[in-house]
Amino acid sequence: MGSGMPTTTQHDPDETPTEKTAETDELTIRPTGGADGAAMWRLARDSGSLDLNASYTYLLLARHFGTTCRVALLGEKAVGYVLGYRPPERPGSLFIWQVAVSSDARGRGLAGRMIQDVLDDHPDIGALEATVTESNLASRALFEGIARRHDASLTWRPFIREEDFPDGHEAEPMLEISPLSQH
Ligand SMILES: CC(C)(COP(=O)(O)OP(=O)(O)OC[C@H]1O[C@@H](n2cnc3c(N)ncnc32)[C@H](O)[C@@H]1OP(=O)(O)O)[C@@H](O)C(=O)NCCC(=O)NCCS
Numbered sequence: 001m002g003s004g005m006p007t008t009t010q011h012d013p014d015e016t017p018t019e020k021t022a023e024t025d026e027l028t029i030r031p032t033g034g035a036d037g038a039a040m041w042r043l044a045r046d047s048g049s050l051d052l053n054a055s056y057t058y059l060l061l062a063r064h065f066g067t068t069c070r071v072a073l074l075g076e077k078a079v080g081y082v083l084g085y086r087p088p089e090r091p092g093s094l095f096i097w098q099v100a101v102s103s104d105a106r107g108r109g110l111a112g113r114m115i116q117d118v119l120d121d122h123p124d125i126g127a128l129e130a131t132v133t134e135s136n137l138a139s140r141a142l143f144e145g146i147a148r149r150h151d152a153s154l155t156w157r158p159f160i161r162e163e164d165f166p167d168g169h170e171a172e173p174m175l176e177i178s179p180l181s182q183h
Contacts, residue, residue, distance in 0.1 A: 025074045025075030025077075026074075026075065027072060027073070027074050027079075027110075028072070028073045029070055029071075029072045029073075029113060029114055029117045030070065030071060030073075031066045031067055031069065031070060031121075032062040032063075032065075032066045032069040032070065032071050032081070033062065033063065033066055034059055034062055034063035035062075036058075036062045036069075036071045036078070036081070037055065037057075037058035037059030037060070037061070037062040037063070038055065038058070038059065039071065039078035039081070040058040040062060040071065040078070040081045040083065040100075041053075041055040041057075041058040041059075042078075043078060043079075043080065043081055043100045043101075043102060044058070044098065044100055046102065046103075047100045048103070049136060050098055050100055051169075058083070061083055061085070061097075062083075065083070065084065065085040067121065067122075068084040068085050068086060068094060068118055068122070069081065069082055069083050069084055069085075069118075070082045070084075070114040070115075070117055070118055072101070072105075072110055072113075072114055074105065078102075079101065079102045079104075079105040079110070080099075080100060080101040080102065080105060080110050080111065080114060081098075081099070081100060081114070082096060082098075082099045082111070082114040082115055082118065083096070083097045083098045083099070084096045084097060084115075084118055085097065086125070087129070090127075090129075092124060092125060092126045092127065093125065093126070093127040093128070093129050093176075094118060094119070094122070094125045094127070094128050094129070095129045095130065096115065096128065096129070096130040097130075099111050099114070099115065099130075099139070099142070106138075111142050112142060112145055112146055112149075115128070115146060116146075119180060125180060126178060126179050126180050126181065127176055127177065127178035127179065127180060128143075128146065128176070128177040128178070128180060129174060129175065129176050129177075130143060130174070130175055131159055131160065131172035131173060131174050131175070132172070132173070132175060133170045133171070133172060134170070134171070134173075135170065143175055143177060146177055147177045150177065150180050150181075152177050152178055152179055152180055153177070153178065154175055154176070154177050155175065155176050156173050156174070156175050157173065157174050157176070158171075158173055158174075159172055159173055159174035160172040
């Protein structure tokens, strides 16, 4: 999906070829480890729209859910991440808690490529879930694009209502994309 940056999905440096161009550093998308949490926290802080959680949250989730999280690196620099996990009561689903791409790397399909990389590694995942506020048009377009590419339906249901939040937060309805049969 997408175009622009050359990409290497690099899980095993010994088996994956690398790509370089004169203009750009190599792009790597890989599962996260504990140390990635710091860069994820910085990307969330600089995203302009995400709720910034405690740095501990990112350090913890990057470690505990590394196989369903991704970080994208341009050269040595983290330019995007996906924080996802399988809800314990629905292990066949992938819940995307946060996804962010640095402003200079947006609009080239990177967010979708990171999510697809998780799906590629987990062929048993049959549905994708996320909460997205009504005002987040880029995020809505991202998930609509994933549904379109998988030829899957995208449905919405109420999830966390505005009145559930203690701090005047916008409602977070839940979207579900399924079935994801052709990864
Ligand atoms: C949402 C976000 C992760 C998308 O990352 P990205 O790599 O730029 O996404 P893509 O390039 O794959 O674009 C996805 C779709 O959104 C569209 N899009 C991008 N920016 C948009 C904008 N500002 N308004 C409307 N649509 C937009 C693209 O055209 C594309 O649509 P298409 O698939 O029909 O071509 C990125 O904008 C971001 O980090 N935003 C701040 C953090 C955030 O809001 N995260 C989501 C909530 S968890």
